[in-house]
Amino acid sequence: MKAIYGILTMAALTVSSVSQAAEESHNSFFQKDLYTFEALAGVNIGGAAPIPLPVEIRKIESYNPNLNLQLGGSVTRHFSTSSRWAVRIGLNLETKGMETMANVKNYGMEIYQDGKKLSGRWTGKVHTRYHSQQLVIPIEGVFDCSRKISVNLGPYLAYAFRNDFDGYVTDGYLREGDPTGNKVSFDTESRATYDFGDSLREFHWGIRGGVTWNAYRHFNVHANLTWGANGIFESSFKTVSFALYPIYLNLGFGYRF
Amino acid sequence: MRQHLISCLIPAAVALVQCSCVRDEAPNAECDILSVSLPGDILSRQPVIGNHEITIMVNEGVDITNLAPTFTLTPGATISPESGTSHNFTEPVEYTVTSEDGEWHKTYIVDIQRPAGITLEYSFDHVRQITSNKGTYSYDEFYEVGTDGKISLTWASANAAFALTMQGTTPETFPTYQYTSGKKGSCVALTTRSTGTFGAAMKKPMAAGNLFIGEFAMANALAKPLEATHFGTPFMSEPLSLSGSYIYKPGEQYCVLGDDGKLKPVEGQTDEFNIYAVFFEATPEMEWLDGTNVMAADNPNIIAIAEIPEPTPSANWKDFVIPFIYREGKTVDPEKLRQGRYSITIVMCSSKKGDFFAGAIGSTLYVDELSLLCK
Numbered sequence: 001m002k003a004i005y006g007i008l009t010m011a012a013l014t015v016s017s018v019s020q021a022a023e024e025s026h027n028s029f030f031q032k033d034l035y036t037f038e039a040l041a042g043v044n045i046g047g048a049a050p051i052p053l054p055v056e057i058r059k060i061e062s063y064n065p066n067l068n069l070q071l072g073g074s075v076t077r078h079f080s081t082s083s084r085w086a087v088r089i090g091l092n093l094e095t096k097g098m099e100t101m102a103n104v105k106n107y108g109m110e111i112y113q114d115g116k117k118l119s120g121r122w123t124g125k126v127h128t129r130y131h132s133q134q135l136v137i138p139i140e141g142v143f144d145c146s147r148k149i150s151v152n153l154g155p156y157l158a159y160a161f162r163n164d165f166d167g168y169v170t171d172g173y174l175r176e177g178d179p180t181g182n183k184v185s186f187d188t189e190s191r192a193t194y195d196f197g198d199s200l201r202e203f204h205w206g207i208r209g210g211v212t213w214n215a216y217r218h219f220n221v222h223a224n225l226t227w228g229a230n231g232i233f234e235s236s237f238k239t240v241s242f243a244l245y246p247i248y249l250n251l252g253f254g255y256r257f
Numbered sequence: 258m259r260q261h262l263i264s265c266l267i268p269a270a271v272a273l274v275q276c277s278c279v280r281d282e283a284p285n286a287e288c289d290i291l292s293v294s295l296p297g298d299i300l301s302r303q304p305v306i307g308n309h310e311i312t313i314m315v316n317e318g319v320d321i322t323n324l325a326p327t328f329t330l331t332p333g334a335t336i337s338p339e340s341g342t343s344h345n346f347t348e349p350v351e352y353t354v355t356s357e358d359g360e361w362h363k364t365y366i367v368d369i370q371r372p373a374g375i376t377l378e379y380s381f382d383h384v385r386q387i388t389s390n391k392g393t394y395s396y397d398e399f400y401e402v403g404t405d406g407k408i409s410l411t412w413a414s415a416n417a418a419f420a421l422t423m424q425g426t427t428p429e430t431f432p433t434y435q436y437t438s439g440k441k442g443s444c445v446a447l448t449t450r451s452t453g454t455f456g457a458a459m460k461k462p463m464a465a466g467n468l469f470i471g472e473f474a475m476a477n478a479l480a481k482p483l484e485a486t487h488f489g490t491p492f493m494s495e496p497l498s499l500s501g502s503y504i505y506k507p508g509e510q511y512c513v514l515g516d517d518g519k520l521k522p523v524e525g526q527t528d529e530f531n532i533y534a535v536f537f538e539a540t541p542e543m544e545w546l547d548g549t550n551v552m553a554a555d556n557p558n559i560i561a562i563a564e565i566p567e568p569t570p571s572a573n574w575k576d577f578v579i580p581f582i583y584r585e586g587k588t589v590d591p592e593k594l595r596q597g598r599y600s601i602t603i604v605m606c607s608s609k610k611g612d613f614f615a616g617a618i619g620s621t622l623y624v625d626e627l628s629l630l631c632k
Binding site for chain 1: 279280363393481
């Protein structure tokens, strides 16, 4: 909740600074040539990564960033026609996802079957699929370094309206309950599935920053790094004993109206 | 630290994260006894190591009042009392293993036995309940009490494997459980159960109720189920026949294992149960029998088999006496018998082909008042 207040405060400050700037330059707030509208399409490449990797993860065998699309638009308002500073607010529909296969040791696990769960410690391979569809609102300050290049930085707020985090375990063994429990071996043919989708967080916030290259008159190229401030799981979720932060590199193209 | 952070900063390079950020392995959290040995050539069988108990069978005449077993443990773990110290094993001795990270402890009961005749009468009146997964399930474990009031035999079943399917909650929802209306007192009930989505995913869509003399090796349960049933315990008499009483109600729809791992119905076939006993020689190469060879015609260790000839359904208690049929050319060496070199197992199962996942869900076998007649 604190995070949301933080964002609201930042947004309020941004808006007030915009209006202040507007007044200072004696321009009408809605003066048309101060605004730039842009339609965006891009891809997100990244993952939900624990930083640093927890000791439970011994090896990442494979990683697939998936094709995570981003569609949206933004509006940028310069403080004045001569100012290099601007503020940008966007609205994006984004997918964030990844698929990994990792080798783990003594990894907290809950296998779900027919509505029941069996918890324990897993040593072996874990396949994970994370897929989240989100509505993302970035609120950023923009600085024009040159006529062609600008940089941006600011917080974003995201609401995940669809969330999946599932996968399977194979080729290893489960200690039922805790490390002293019954040992059950799984060969490469045996899989047990898990699904932690219900424990994923719906509201996220984080920091986004990047660079825009105005390649042609109407055409922008964006590169942004988004770094989630929340772990992807609700804080009450303890099975995965470490936080996974959504960290994505976003590459996109924009059409400037 | 800074470099560490930067290398993690670039999320597109999660592959890099692997190189730069996989941290040193944590100390082990497990605290298992992996193996046990005793000085000298005094073992009659390989030790049986469970998750909390170890049974060591030594040769006849070995003095068990002063023995010093040595243990190998999960790397880094420690044991108390120390490995290699001498103890009096007239009564079982408790050992506590502590994990390398110091956070986990496990107590093992180490029981050293000399070959002794097991009870010959089995009433199925005694069970203890095994509860796990934070109390979400419990199942029955059968044991028999000898004339001296001590536990003379603990029956094995695959209930622990069924627990993994999460289809079981209370003991009577498991494939093997105690039923109060036996022929005399309580009896054992064996029911063929569906293993739900977990079982189907493992291509093991059913679990036949089973009870046998031997050990169930949980670690093999999923990967090599036929090798999870270790049949046999030392036996020092020459068996002649197995008798007892049963009720059998076959389930409605006979099924076999389909290619998709699910059950495929087969029309016009009725499920059958099985009750059999195998008397065999335990050799270092074959200390126990398992699902792959327990009745095999070419198994050289088998001396005699008693198998119920007509496993017909019966709604009321039906008595049976099954003679042991000794295999051609097989005789019993009295000296080996005295030394405890032979073993016996009794196996009961609610679906005869259950080990190959064929049978009818719901088939139920009740067995009571089993007894072995010996020479």
